[in-house]
Amino acid sequence: MVSLGFFNQAKGRSNRAWLFCLFAALISQISFSAFAVIAVGGSWQKVEEVTITQGQRFYIRGTGYYTDNTMAVASTEDLSGMLRLVVTASTMDVMNATGTDSNGYPYFDLASVEDTTRVWFARKRGAFKYTLEVQQYIEETDPDTDDDGIPDSDDICPTDPNNECITIVGLVYGNGAAVDLAAVKVGTNTVNTNTDLSGEFTANVGNGELSSDGIDKFFPVEVVAEGFATGNPKVIWQTGKTEYQVTIDLQQVSKVITEEDDVTQGVDIDKDGAPVGSLTIPTVALPAGVSSITGEITYLDPETDDILSAPRR
Numbered sequence: 001m002v003s004l005g006f007f008n009q010a011k012g013r014s015n016r017a018w019l020f021c022l023f024a025a026l027i028s029q030i031s032f033s034a035f036a037v038i039a040v041g042g043s044w045q046k047v048e049e050v051t052i053t054q055g056q057r058f059y060i061r062g063t064g065y066y067t068d069n070t071m072a073v074a075s076t077e078d079l080s081g082m083l084r085l086v087v088t089a090s091t092m093d094v095m096n097a098t099g100t101d102s103n104g105y106p107y108f109d110l111a112s113v114e115d116t117t118r119v120w121f122a123r124k125r126g127a128f129k130y131t132l133e134v135q136q137y138i139e140e141t142d143p144d145t146d147d148d149g150i151p152d153s154d155d156i157c158p159t160d161p162n163n164e165c166i167t168i169v170g171l172v173y174g175n176g177a178a179v180d181l182a183a184v185k186v187g188t189n190t191v192n193t194n195t196d197l198s199g200e201f202t203a204n205v206g207n208g209e210l211s212s213d214g215i216d217k218f219f220p221v222e223v224v225a226e227g228f229a230t231g232n233p234k235v236i237w238q239t240g241k242t243e244y245q246v247t248i249d250l251q252q253v254s255k256v257i258t259e260e261d262d263v264t265q266g267v268d269i270d271k272d273g274a275p276v277g278s279l280t281i282p283t284v285a286l287p288a289g290v291s292s293i294t295g296e297i298t299y300l301d302p303e304t305d306d307i308l309s310a311p312r313r
């Protein structure tokens with residue numbers, strides 16, 4: 001019964017006006033979402049449903065020939081936007097065209113299909129014959145379902161305006177054990193997180209974090225943990241896939257060279273407690289004035305992502 005109150009005579013007009021506004025707002029919202037599109041270029045297309053009449057030829061001494069050309073269409077409804085008249089063939093050179101198209105044909109810009117176009121031709125012996133066509137610029141558009149400005153064909157989250165539809169769950173190990181508190185960065189700068197006590201992290205990502213190497217599109221991941229070499233796996237994006245799991249094995253830093261180590265005499269290298277060789281840098285290989293070298297030596301397993309990693313950004 002409450003709703004009937006809206007339509008009583010005393011308040012009918014204002015309520016109906018209010019309801020109309022509400023419906024109009026709803027309808028405009030719906031159509032806005034349904035028809036959100038982004039222009040992605042366009043091209044000139046021949047208009048088929050047009051009759052072109054070539055006018056009588058006149059000769060003006062010292063100048064050349066001209067004809068006045070008109071067009072007729074059944075309906076001008078679809079002929080909005082940019083139009084032009086193109087001379088696709090002519091036995092005599094056209095002298096007054098607006099320009100030439102990508103095929104090298106002279107064309108004339110048309111303000112409307114009702115325009116009469118005067119075409120001037122250079123005088124020349126022989127038959128006089130030319131052909132015309134009307135072209136319309138057809139804009140190509142790509143739908144943008146979620147209205148985030150990224151066309152659907154480029155939007156890896158086409159129904160998510162926040163672009164966080166991809167979930168990457170990672171497990172970080174080092175030396176066979178879960179690594180907690182590792183700093184994880186996905187993408188260039190956008191998503192930063194840390195691993196928990198079980199070495200796990202979760203990142204929600206989208207278009208902004210996607211990179212490309214020309215072959216694959218991928219999410220670059222950087223994992224930094226103390227005592228380990230930085231891990232740089234790539235998570236390769238697959239069309240339509242929104243859940244990804246990645247396991248990252250960090251390489252333990254095997255040897256720290258301190259100022260007490262003399263690399264010119266050779267520094268013994270241990271890996272997992274066992275000697276595996278030594279590192280020597282001859283004095284002549286050092287820049288002038290350098291008296292000591294410090295740093296970390298890390299073993300990289302060519303089977304791991306550390307070798308296949310994305311470059312740092």
Ligand SMILES: [Ca+2]
Nearest residue numbers: 146148150155
């Ligand atoms: Ca979009």
Ligand SMILES: [Ca+2]
Nearest residue numbers: 157158160161
């Ligand atoms: Ca989106």
